[in-house]
Amino acid sequence: MRARVLGDLVWKETRQIGRNRMAMLTAAILPFFILVFLPVQLMASLALGGERGLEQLRGAPLPGLAVADPGELLVQLVFPLLLVLGGLLLPSLMTTYAVVAERERRSLELLVSLPVTVAEILAAKLLAVLAVTFLIGVPYVAIVLTLALVLGIAGPAAVPALVTVFLAAVACSTAISLLLTLLARDFRTANNLTGLFVVPALLLTVATLTAVSGPGRTYVLALVLLALAGLAVFVALRWISFERYLE
Amino acid sequence: MAERAMAFDGASKRYRNGTLALREVSWSIPVGARTCLLGPNGSGKTTSIRLLEGALAPTTGWVALLGREVNAAGYADARRRCGIVPQQAGMYADLTAWEYLELARRLYGRGDVRETLERFGLDEHRDKRLAQLSGGFQRRVLVAAALLSEPDVLLLDEPTVGLDPVAARDIHETLRAAMAGRTTLLCTHNLAEAEALCDDVIILRDGVVLLHEPLATLRERERPRTRLVARQDPAALAERVRAHGVAAAIEDGAVVAAVDARAQAPALLRALLADGVDVYECTPLAATLEELFLEAVRR
Numbered sequence: 001m002r003a004r005v006l007g008d009l010v011w012k013e014t015r016q017i018g019r020n021r022m023a024m025l026t027a028a029i030l031p032f033f034i035l036v037f038l039p040v041q042l043m044a045s046l047a048l049g050g051e052r053g054l055e056q057l058r059g060a061p062l063p064g065l066a067v068a069d070p071g072e073l074l075v076q077l078v079f080p081l082l083l084v085l086g087g088l089l090l091p092s093l094m095t096t097y098a099v100v101a102e103r104e105r106r107s108l109e110l111l112v113s114l115p116v117t118v119a120e121i122l123a124a125k126l127l128a129v130l131a132v133t134f135l136i137g138v139p140y141v142a143i144v145l146t147l148a149l150v151l152g153i154a155g156p157a158a159v160p161a162l163v164t165v166f167l168a169a170v171a172c173s174t175a176i177s178l179l180l181t182l183l184a185r186d187f188r189t190a191n192n193l194t195g196l197f198v199v200p201a202l203l204l205t206v207a208t209l210t211a212v213s214g215p216g217r218t219y220v221l222a223l224v225l226l227a228l229a230g231l232a233v234f235v236a237l238r239w240i241s242f243e244r245y246l247e
Numbered sequence: 248m249a250e251r252a253m254a255f256d257g258a259s260k261r262y263r264n265g266t267l268a269l270r271e272v273s274w275s276i277p278v279g280a281r282t283c284l285l286g287p288n289g290s291g292k293t294t295s296i297r298l299l300e301g302a303l304a305p306t307t308g309w310v311a312l313l314g315r316e317v318n319a320a321g322y323a324d325a326r327r328r329c330g331i332v333p334q335q336a337g338m339y340a341d342l343t344a345w346e347y348l349e350l351a352r353r354l355y356g357r358g359d360v361r362e363t364l365e366r367f368g369l370d371e372h373r374d375k376r377l378a379q380l381s382g383g384f385q386r387r388v389l390v391a392a393a394l395l396s397e398p399d400v401l402l403l404d405e406p407t408v409g410l411d412p413v414a415a416r417d418i419h420e421t422l423r424a425a426m427a428g429r430t431t432l433l434c435t436h437n438l439a440e441a442e443a444l445c446d447d448v449i450i451l452r453d454g455v456v457l458l459h460e461p462l463a464t465l466r467e468r469e470r471p472r473t474r475l476v477a478r479q480d481p482a483a484l485a486e487r488v489r490a491h492g493v494a495a496a497i498e499d500g501a502v503v504a505a506v507d508a509r510a511q512a513p514a515l516l517r518a519l520l521a522d523g524v525d526v527y528e529c530t531p532l533a534a535t536l537e538e539l540f541l542e543a544v545r546r
Contacts, residue, residue, distance in 0.1 A: 002323070008353040012342065019341040106337030110347070112302045113331040113393070114354045115323065243263065246302055 001120055009116065009124030010131070013098060017132050023097035027090060028136050035086035035140040040147060042074055047151050071153040077209050079148075080165050080218050083141065084205045084225065087169025088176075090137050092194045094129040095177035100190040103181075108246070118246065122181060126174055133170055141166050161218040168222035168229075172201060175229035178236045201228060250314065251275040252400055252430035253299060257308030260294050260454075268294040270454040271308060276447070278399075281426055283441035284434040285540055286451035292434045293334065295451070296404050299432070300331055313400060327355050330393030332386075334404040334434075338377040344388050345373040348395060355396035367391040367421070383414030390418065394425050401431040407440060419443065438540060450540060469534045471507035476500075476528035477519070487524050491515060503532065 017023060099122075102108050111121050145162060148154035154162070176197045184190035208221045254275035260268045269291045276282050284292050297303040298310045301317050310317045313325040339347065345360060352358040364370050367387050372380055377388060386406065393401060406422060407415040422444060435441050441448065448465060450458040458465070477484045481497045488495040493515060494505040506512050508531030519526050534542075 005354060008350060011353075012346070012350050015346065016339070016341045105340075106335070107339050109333040109336035110339070110389075112297075112300060113333040113336070113389075114351055115326040115329075116354060117318075118302055243303060246297070 001117075001123060005116055005120050006124050006127065009111075009120060010128050013125055013128030014131060017094065017098055017128060020097055023094065024132075027093045027097075027132070030093070031086045031090045031137060031140060034082055034089065035137065036143055038082055039074075039079060039144045042078060043144075043147055043151055043153055046070055046074065046153060075148065075154045075158045075162070076215065076217060079144070079154075079162055080209060080221055081202075081205060083162060083166040084169040084221070085202060086137065086140070087166050088173040088198050088201055090133045091129050091170060091173040091177050092180070092198065094132055095125070095174075095180055096184075096187060096190045096194065098129055099125050099177070099181040100184050100187060103184075104186050112246065118243075122178065125181070126177060129177060130170070130174055133174075137166065137170065157215070158218075161215070161222075164222045165218050165225070168225035172225040172229040172232070173198075175232035175236075176201070179232050182236055197232075201225070204228065250278045251311070252278045252280070252313055253432060254311045255295070255298075255308070256311075258298065258305040258310050259307040260291075260298060260303060261306045268454050269298075269305075272451075272454070272456050273308075274449055274456050274459050276430060276432060278430050279428070280447055281431045281445045282433070282447040282449060283445040284432060284449050284451065285436075285438070285441060289453075290451040291454040292451060293404065294454075296331075296334075296402055296432075296434055299402060300329075301326060327396065328398050329400040329402060330396065330398035331402045332389050332393045332404060332406045335409055336389065338380070338385055340376055340378040343374050343376055344369055344380065344384075347377060347388060348392055351392040351395050355398075358395035358397070360395070363391050363395045381414075382410055383417060386410060386414065386418055387421070390421055390425070399429060401426060401429050403431065403433045403435075405435055405437075406433070407435075407437060415440075448540075465539050466533070469539060470505060471511075472532040472534070473504050473506050473508045473512050473515075474498075474528070474530040474532050475502045475504055475519075475526055477502075478525040478527065484519075484524060484526070487519055487522050488515070490522075491518050501528075507531075 102111075102125075108121075112118070141163065145154065145159050149156070149159065179197070180190055180193050184193050204224060205221060208224050209217055212220045255269075255272050257271045257273055258269055259271050262268060268289075272291070272295075284295060286292050294303065298305055298317060299312055301312075301322060304318060312322065313328055315321040315325040342350075345364065348360045348363060352360050364373050367390065369384065369387060369391060372384055377385060380388065390406065393403075403422065407418050410418065419440065426444060431445070433441060433445055442462065445462065447461050448458065449456060475484060475488070481500055481502050485495040485497055485502045488502060488504050493511075495502050497503075504512075504515065506515055508529070512529055512531075516526055516529060
């Protein structure tokens with residue numbers, strides 16, 4: 001794969017994604033609720049003394065929820081879950097617009113006629129999706145983590161763990177997006193497949209967070225998500241050829 | 248032997264769904280040739296183009312462009328010397344004509360977008376999104392992108408399909424000028440287009456090469472035919488023609504006799520007139536490429 005060609009294709013992709021207001025709006029609003037609104041609301045509730053809900057949650061019979069401090073409950077369980085959900089959704093929404101739309105409207109022919117390979121086209125699309133994901137997602141995560149630090153809800157050690165989980169979720173979603181690009185021919189199929197892939201990933205997240213105890217659980221969760229990403233890439237490359245993208 | 252611009256050697260392509268689109272085809276085009284690739288739907292034309300552009304890999308055999316095996320070392324450089332006009336591509340609603348040509352310039356590594364826009368009369372439309380352009384201008388942008396880098400080889404996949412006659416003629420004129428001195432492979436359903444723009448023909452059917460020869464040779468092989476019209480009805484004329492040992496068929500109120508107009512028709516005419524048949528029209532018939540194509544496909 002040639003770096004210069006990838007750069008040129010990413011230039012084209014980011015221009016197109018940036019111009020698609022509806023795609024940008026959808027990709028920005030839903031993750032905003034998940035990555036900013038919900039955590040801020042929970043932190044505000046905690047800071048203002050509304051701990052009752054969190055206390056109830058702490059009393060639930062699941063082993064992973066046996067956390068003594070409500071603030072710790074947020075940092076160890078709720079934030080990772082929200083970061084994974086946001087990290088999974090952001091690239092998926094972008095990919096649907098960047099990749100599946102191109103396939104659906106047959107503009108892919110325009111790209112294939114230029115001196116590029118299909119692998120370079122796909123890689124550039126995923127890189128552009130990642131770039132926009134970070135452009136939107138990183139400020140959201142930074143706002144929440146800064147607020148958590150300022151309010152004393154999260155300690156300095158929790159920040160790298162939560163950032164790692166978010167990045168792992170983005171990597172997982174991007175890998176899943178690669179599968180999507182090869183499987184989905186239209187928006188409808190893409191949305192169905194997104195649900196099909198995101199829901200098991202979320203269940204796996206909840207299972208990991210509740211099954212693993214201790215402050216290292218977020219790193220374990222990151223490893224699980226990265227393993228899932230590796231599996232998705234392996235399946236995409238091993239069983240589904242890039243030719244499928246052109247069919 | 249002339250240097251080969253494109254070559255297929257025992258190349259087959261089987262898709263994942265089991266369809267065998269090409270069956271061990273072998274053909275090559277020398278540098279400078281203008282060849283058309285003809286064939287009915289599903290004959291393997293687009294698969295051939297896709298193999299040459301490196302988007303697909305052959306299942307068996309190999310395919311080469313400008314002496315470089317597709318997707319092997321050196322192919323990327325060969326690919327940058329090749330301009331491609333894709334078949335009925337969808338157009339971007341979020342990329343302008345200038346931006347698409349600029350992308351092509353970057354990827355080919357050479358070319359002048361401003362000069363190309365002027366040359367193809369796209370100056371006024373440079374800032375319009377591709378999807379907003381008319382069909383004719385959209386096709387012009389595609390041809391401009393293919394020619395931007397002054398390539399040595401042109402692959403044209405149905406360049407005028409879906410265009411109105413005026414726009415098609417406009418593209419034909421552009422292509423005729425662009426093809427001068429360039430190796431060209433024109434994939435088309437439009438036989439008149441092929442005849443107007445190409446010198447050689449490759450006919451594919453069911454993934455097999457039925458025929459690959461110069462159009463002139465194909466014409467030499469065509470059976471001589473002469474159209475005869477008489478005052479008598481065509482059935483009577485045909486009967487008299489057959490009586491002189493010449494095959495005859497009635498077509499559109501006239502009789503088509505299997506004789507060479509120059510070498511055999513005078514004697515036949517004398518004999519018919521002596522028989523009292525009032526022949527008043529005698530026209531040598533040249534088969535159209537469509538007829539030659541249909542004959543080859545039926546063979």
